[in-house]
Amino acid sequence: MPKKLTRDEKYELYLGSVQNPEADINFINREFKKLYGKKPLVLREDFCGTGSMACAWVEQSKEHKAHGIDLDMEPISYGVENHLFKLKEEEQTRMEYILGNVMSSYNFKADVIVAFNFSYFLFKKRTDLVKYFTQVRKHLKKDGAFFIDLFGGTETRKPLEESVKHKTHTYYWDCNSYNPLTAECKYYIHFKKGTTKFEKVFTYEWRMWDARELLDILQDAGFGSTHIYWEGVDKEGLGNGVFYRSTKAEENCESWVTYICATP
Numbered sequence: 001m002p003k004k005l006t007r008d009e010k011y012e013l014y015l016g017s018v019q020n021p022e023a024d025i026n027f028i029n030r031e032f033k034k035l036y037g038k039k040p041l042v043l044r045e046d047f048c049g050t051g052s053m054a055c056a057w058v059e060q061s062k063e064h065k066a067h068g069i070d071l072d073m074e075p076i077s078y079g080v081e082n083h084l085f086k087l088k089e090e091e092q093t094r095m096e097y098i099l100g101n102v103m104s105s106y107n108f109k110a111d112v113i114v115a116f117n118f119s120y121f122l123f124k125k126r127t128d129l130v131k132y133f134t135q136v137r138k139h140l141k142k143d144g145a146f147f148i149d150l151f152g153g154t155e156t157r158k159p160l161e162e163s164v165k166h167k168t169h170t171y172y173w174d175c176n177s178y179n180p181l182t183a184e185c186k187y188y189i190h191f192k193k194g195t196t197k198f199e200k201v202f203t204y205e206w207r208m209w210d211a212r213e214l215l216d217i218l219q220d221a222g223f224g225s226t227h228i229y230w231e232g233v234d235k236e237g238l239g240n241g242v243f244y245r246s247t248k249a250e251e252n253c254e255s256w257v258t259y260i261c262a263t264p
């Protein structure tokens, strides 16, 4: 029998490989200030998984509130035990996990709604993505902003496994298949700890949406304005983590990740 990771090991490896909530929060704060000259206070994190970003959000000040929405109790239970319970008691009162669907209606509006780690790629039909983006727009305050991330590049639309070595483990991002006729793809995340490789710890069946389509779909969902970003580069030509508004990519890179911001 192949060894299996426990729930905690699985999310520890995931969080240690793919998420950087502080960088996302800094980017959102900066862009929101540019749009409205103020700080965003209420966050809704869609497809929140463990809710690491929502929990980091409420640490910013006593005025900050966050709601994390996910359908699956497994990542939420990990998040409650490992992110929420690590916050101060007062901070915990400003963070709410919602076991629910991002397509449902909720009785609150947010300054910022995020759908990160490409989670909305699970909507394969344009009509479904229009419906989701429309639901998001309806749940934003007038001075609100919706942020998504996206990835692409010449190397991303074909089977390819990339790996990144971390101190405690190796992370594998495995494009198992890509269908150029439908843009449907299957991705796996594997991890290696010591000499043991844990295969297919996460599986994603997605449609690869491209940037231009997303801007059009956001417009069709009623968003008033959209901004797309590109990442600056350091001396070696590698991404420097500084994203700036631009509709022109400096280079048709093999692989890139960026953000779109849409306002009501």
Ligand SMILES: C[S@@+](CC[C@H](N)C(=O)[O-])C[C@H]1O[C@@H](n2cnc3c(N)ncnc32)[C@H](O)[C@@H]1O
Pocket (backbone or CB within 6 Å): 019, 046, 047, 048, 049, 050, 069, 070, 071, 072, 075, 100, 101, 102, 103, 116, 117, 118, 119, 122
């Ligand atoms: C790729 S994971 C991303 C988790 C998190 N955003 C992160 O960055 O780690 C996608 C998450 O979306 C959740 N999910 C899928 N469909 C959903 C839906 N319709 N409503 C709410 N959550 C959903 C899954 O349970 C899963 O936890």
